[in-house]
Amino acid sequence: MRFQVLTFVIIGWLLIGQSNAQTFHAKVDSLIRLAEKSPDKRKVLLYDTLSRMFWGRSADSSLLFAKQSMQYAEKTKDLYSLSVAYNSLGNAYIEVMEPNLAIENYKISKGYREKLNDKVGIANSIHNMSLAYMDLNMFSEALSLLKEGVSLCQEENDLTTEAFLLMSIANVYRKLNDSNNALENVIKATNIYLHLNNTQGLARTYTIMGHLHRDLKNFSLGLEYYKRAYSLFLQIDNEKMLASAVNNLGIMYDELKDYPKALEYFSHFLDFAIKNNDKETISSAYNNIGFVKAKMKNYNEALESYFKSIEISKEIGNISSEMNTYNNIAWIYFNSNRIKEAEKYATLALSFIPEVQNLSYESETYEIMGKIRYSQGIYQEACKYTSKFMELKDSLFNVNKNEKFAEMQVRFETAQKEKEIELLKKNEEIQSLTILRQRNLIFLWIAIFILLVAVIGTIYYNLLSKKKVNALLSEKNEELKEANVKLLKSEENLKELNTAKDKFFSIIAHDLKNPFNTLLGISELLSANVHSYTKEEIQERSQIIHDSTLSLYKLLDNLLNWSRSQLDSIVYQPELFPLLPEVNQEIKLIETFSDRKNVKISVRIADHIMVFADKHVIGIVLRNLINNAVKFSHIDGKVMVSADEKGDMVEVAVTDNGVGMDREELDKLFKLDQSFTTKGTANETGTGLGLILCKEFIEKNGGKIWVSSTKEKGSTFFFTLRTDRWA
Structure with a gap:
């Protein structure tokens, strides 16, 4: 009885991340249509995306789209496009199990990335090549390549890579x-991520530490690291990696024989698989749940899970999974003394042996068949199956022994290569020192000659120089005066900046105090008069508390984002994405606010408009601008969000027909030192910090922001975003 490849069952749907097959095919069709209408450079990126979408689904389709990406990259002759296309081909060849071809394409992609000085791209190429070398069991080559990459990163001080x-x-x-x-290197990575305050990187290193301690049978310590990883993935809301963390926790609790906990986490993992409609993962999850329930002696529930697993395995044609589950069912019936049923399912498992060719599964089938025949008194057949079981057991032992020997051999070769590299480095150093010594001798004779010429020439030169010295001194005095003026100006600017920040924080303190005063006052009234107030009065005061809390939350959210941007702790991760879905998503977040004022929000953005920016940051910008538009709109007002392509940029506009602003008010926008906190049409409060945040975020994404407004007619906030990486 065994788990069904428990650690790796999530790979298929982690790569795809689609909610169901229908959604997947709809997205594929949509991207194909978009690619057909796009310029060649964008076609390269879109076909690469399509190739990635078929990882774990259809290797041939993945390769087909990668070749289409290459076709358009060769047409453009653009270095970045070629680097993407060759990398895409390398990935696709990994999918079709051609690691040698993958390495060839990864090398070419790396060459283009070196020409572009794309450090992150080079690191990715090195990582991809190392994975291909590992597929070929060429671990020494993989390690040499990765260590070369680490040295490169250290030279460039690129800590993240x-x-x-x-x-x-x-x-x-x-x-x-x-x-x-392994532990030494993952600890180094952990220390770097702690220094960078990189939550996702830290979660990944904790996961690897958990794996290592599980390998060493340090299950309690492994569980602790898995829990840390799970906690961090929860913070960053990464559902794909969260599923992996849930699965790891289930494995570890099973190792610790805490079966209820293991069952709890495997059930959560099943929920993730069902949500993503990944049949193979669902089948494996049911098998693993059945495995744990069998250990808990809940045989009926275990059988129920096993039969669900078999049903899905048949549907997707996974005969290896089917055979393993038949073995597990046969064990349950045998342990329950239901020999006929055990014989039935063991016989079914036996029929898969020629096709599956899995020594471990085959060995288990012979073992259970031997025990069944012995319990039936058919001793000759029992002896036959038991003999086969023992032969396979010996074979598996020899295979494991050979694998251990191969691992030792590779480790020895790796150590030898490292020693050879170290020796080569020392020889190079000796050779460099010899050359340096010869050069120094040549330079010494040259220096002596130059010195003699200089001594002779100095006397003549000094006579000519005296005339120039006075003019030079005068010039230097002027430069010093100019430098003093600049220094004084810098000091004044610094004082102004400090004054502006002091004023800004006093505004923040004032605007924090108001909602708290409201909360304290209203909650005190509610507490004192809750029995005497009518339901309507309680509802009215509760609404005031909600509005104050919401205002406070928005202020703190903007303040947090602004402070993170000032500290450069926001990691910008630009990507190519359609603008319309992001706008619609942000509108949904403030529907309650707009519905309260009956403000109609309309959108005029074409489906094909794509932008290259950090999606999370642009979401914050859209949320602030649309929220402001609603805030300053009258009851039954209108807000329009529109976007137009202008060359290699997209111009986005958020328009309202509200109160508008005059020139004096416009001049105060986007400035830290200006106290501009006009209330909304329904007395909504604010600090102006949201617009300061918007300006910083848009500029960091390579765009601009500005405003046009007329008093009592409304305002339009414009900002621009790039349409692709090189815009």
């Missing part, structure tokens, strides 16, 4: 069962 590659090195050492080196 260095940590990423250190994790890859740790995974290679883990594959070689070299836990000490």
